[in-house]
Amino acid sequence: MSKIWEANFSYNAVNVRPSPIREMLSVIKQPGMISFAGGMPAPEIFPIDEFYEGVHILKDDGKNLLQYGTTEGYLPLKEFLAEWTAPRMGRAVSPTEEMIITTGSQQALDLFSWAMVDRGDYVITEDPSYLAALTTFYNHGARFIGIPTDRNGMQVDLLPEAIERARKEGKNIKFIYTIVNFHNPGGSTMSIARRKKLVEFSHKYNIPIFEDDPYGYVRYDGEHLPSIFSFDSQGGVVYAGSFSKILSPGSRVGWVAGSKDIIRKMTVFKQATALCTSTITQALVAEYCRNGYLD
Structure with a gap:
C-alpha cells in the first residue's frame, strides 16, 4: 500500500469490511458454475417484455425523468406501493x-444505520443472519447479540434475558434486525405468535425493529402472513421491501415504510450520500406495477 494513503486513511477506511456477497459474485461467475450461494433470481424468468412496455414513459415525460428527482422517491411509485402493501x-x-x-x-440498511448506530452500539439479530446486513451494521461500528433460531424463526422468548443481561453489562442496544419471511440463510418463517411477542418486547424494552422483507412476496403456496409492522401501534417498526426478488435485482429499487420521524432522518442522510435513486428506473418500475404485472 502506498504510504501517502496508508498514513491518511480514516478509521472507517482502515476497518471497513468488503461485502461478502460482492466477493462471492466474482467466484460464481466462473464458466460452468452452478451456485446456490447467492440469492440471485434465474435470469430466464426476468419479465423483459413486460418491463419494456413502460419505456414509453421516457418519451412522454423525459424532461422530468432525466432531471434530478426527489430524495424521497418518485411519487407515483410510492402511491402504488402504499396501496399495494396495505393488506400486509x-x-x-x-x-x-x-x-x-x-x-x-x-x-x-445503510441509511438506517446512519440514523441509528454509534460506534460500539449493539444490534440484536437472528443467529445466523444475513451477511450483507451484518457487514453494513459492522461498518457503522455496531456489535451484535445473536438470538438462536428454529423452524419458526427467532426464538423470541429468549429476548428478555438477553436484553436484561446486555443492559446490566452496559451494552447499548439500538435495534432488533429480523428477516421474518423465508429467512436468509436459515429459510424459516416466523410464526404469527412470535411476531406479536416480538412487538410486545419491542414496546416493553423501548427497542425499535427493522423488519427486512425481501422475500415475503415470493410465496408459492399458503397464505401471506401479516407483517410485524401490522402489529405495532407505537411507530417503532420499520419495514423494508425490495423489487430485487419480485422484479429484478438490477432495477436497484427498494422501499422503506415507517414513522415520519425515522423516514425523515433517513431522507436527510440520503440527501448527503446519494441525492436520489434513479428517477428513470423508478418510473419504469412504476409503469410495470401499474400495468398489473406485479400481481
Whole structure:
C-alpha cells in the first residue's frame, strides 16, 4: 500500500469490511458454475417484455425523468406501493411522509444505520443472519447479540434475558434486525405468535425493529402472513421491501415504510450520500406495477 494513503486513511477506511456477497459474485461467475450461494433470481424468468412496455414513459415525460428527482422517491411509485402493501402492513402508510424509495434494500440498511448506530452500539439479530446486513451494521461500528433460531424463526422468548443481561453489562442496544419471511440463510418463517411477542418486547424494552422483507412476496403456496409492522401501534417498526426478488435485482429499487420521524432522518442522510435513486428506473418500475404485472 502506498504510504501517502496508508498514513491518511480514516478509521472507517482502515476497518471497513468488503461485502461478502460482492466477493462471492466474482467466484460464481466462473464458466460452468452452478451456485446456490447467492440469492440471485434465474435470469430466464426476468419479465423483459413486460418491463419494456413502460419505456414509453421516457418519451412522454423525459424532461422530468432525466432531471434530478426527489430524495424521497418518485411519487407515483410510492402511491402504488402504499396501496399495494396495505393488506400486509395492516394499513396504508402515507406515501409522502411515511415512505422513502431506496436504491435497493441494501441502501435502506445503510441509511438506517446512519440514523441509528454509534460506534460500539449493539444490534440484536437472528443467529445466523444475513451477511450483507451484518457487514453494513459492522461498518457503522455496531456489535451484535445473536438470538438462536428454529423452524419458526427467532426464538423470541429468549429476548428478555438477553436484553436484561446486555443492559446490566452496559451494552447499548439500538435495534432488533429480523428477516421474518423465508429467512436468509436459515429459510424459516416466523410464526404469527412470535411476531406479536416480538412487538410486545419491542414496546416493553423501548427497542425499535427493522423488519427486512425481501422475500415475503415470493410465496408459492399458503397464505401471506401479516407483517410485524401490522402489529405495532407505537411507530417503532420499520419495514423494508425490495423489487430485487419480485422484479429484478438490477432495477436497484427498494422501499422503506415507517414513522415520519425515522423516514425523515433517513431522507436527510440520503440527501448527503446519494441525492436520489434513479428517477428513470423508478418510473419504469412504476409503469410495470401499474400495468398489473406485479400481481
